[in-house]
Amino acid sequence: MLNIEVMNLEEKTLKFIKSVSDAFFGMKIYAGNSGGKDSAVLDYLLQESGIKYYSLYMNTTIDPPGTIGHIRKYYPHTQILQPKLTFYELVEKKGLPTRMNRYCCERLKEYAGIGRATFEGIRSCESKNRQGRDYIGCDMRKSMKGAKHIYPLYDWTDEDIWNYIEKNNIKLAPAYGLGLKRLGCVGCPQVSRKGQRELEFSLYPKIYIAIKNAIQRGMNKNRQWKISDLTKYDSQIAMDWWLSGKSMNKYFDK
Numbered sequence: 377m378l379n380i381e382v383m384n385l386e387e388k389t390l391k392f393i394k395s396v397s398d399a400f401f402g403m404k405i406y407a408g409n410s411g412g413k414d415s416a417v418l419d420y421l422l423q424e425s426g427i428k429y430y431s432l433y434m435n436t437t438i439d440p441p442g443t444i445g446h447i448r449k450y451y452p453h454t455q456i457l458q459p460k461l462t463f464y465e466l467v468e469k470k471g472l473p474t475r476m477n478r479y480c481c482e483r484l485k486e487y488a489g490i491g492r493a494t495f496e497g498i499r500s501c502e503s504k505n506r507q508g509r510d511y512i513g514c515d516m517r518k519s520m521k522g523a524k525h526i527y528p529l530y531d532w533t534d535e536d537i538w539n540y541i542e543k544n545n546i547k548l549a550p551a552y553g554l555g556l557k558r559l560g561c562v563g564c565p566q567v568s569r570k571g572q573r574e575l576e577f578s579l580y581p582k583i584y585i586a587i588k589n590a591i592q593r594g595m596n597k598n599r600q601w602k603i604s605d606l607t608k609y610d611s612q613i614a615m616d617w618w619l620s621g622k623s624m625n626k627y628f629d630k
């Protein structure tokens with residue numbers, strides 16, 4: 377038996393990927409490719425491992441411009457999935473998502489993993505939410521029909537990821553060239569780093585305006601919404617609340 381401590385991170389991860397592939401023998405295994413740096417490292421390792429997998433990019437419709445072009449150019453094996461409704465259509469229909477009500481994730485991302493085993497680039501050091509998981513997790517939500525989440529990069533630090541990208545000359549999506557350290561939905565309410573959402577909207581102001589227009593349409597149609605009442609149908613006030621990250625009651629002092 378190999379001593380894991382003397383194996384380097386790459387070898388250890390490749391060994392894990394192959395062992396998962398063996399364990400799931402006969403089943404299709406998927407891999408999420410968001411176009412971000414962790415997905416880039418994950419896909420590189422999956423290619424290195426030689427296992428068979430099906431790579432999927434879920435178009436959230438609010439990823440930084442250029443991400444889909446990057447996927448098409450560098451990941452021709454990645455299938456691009458389109459959601460039933462865009463982020464903007466969801467906002468118009470259901471309101472702005474929040475950290476406590478991130479309904480858009482189900483509609484724009486998680487649907488692709490229902491009932492499937494999927495390699496994902498999630499790492500422990502990314503956030504407190506992501507700590508304490510196992511390398512393979514079974515999704516207990518009924519709607520996910522026993523989906524398995526597999527995290528080969530779980531122990532990788534930011535430094536490990538950047539070193540690996542440099543060592544292997546892995547090409548990154550255009551968003552990284554603008555100074556972003558993470559790639560994901562622009563302005564995602566789950567992002568806790570101070571100033572990050574504002575930075576993203578300053579880089580992509582058209583996305584901010586499109587979300588503002590969507591919530592305006594939503595409030596015009598849904599006068600009964602709490603946000604419609606609290607803002608008196610003013611989408612700028614709604615956006616200011618949304619970016620504050622506070623609950624409606626706290627922000628509007630109710």
Ligand code: SF4
Pocket residue numbers: 436473478479480481482484485560561563564565566
């Ligand atoms: S990552 Fe954020 S914005 Fe994107 S779908 Fe999930 S909660 Fe919504």
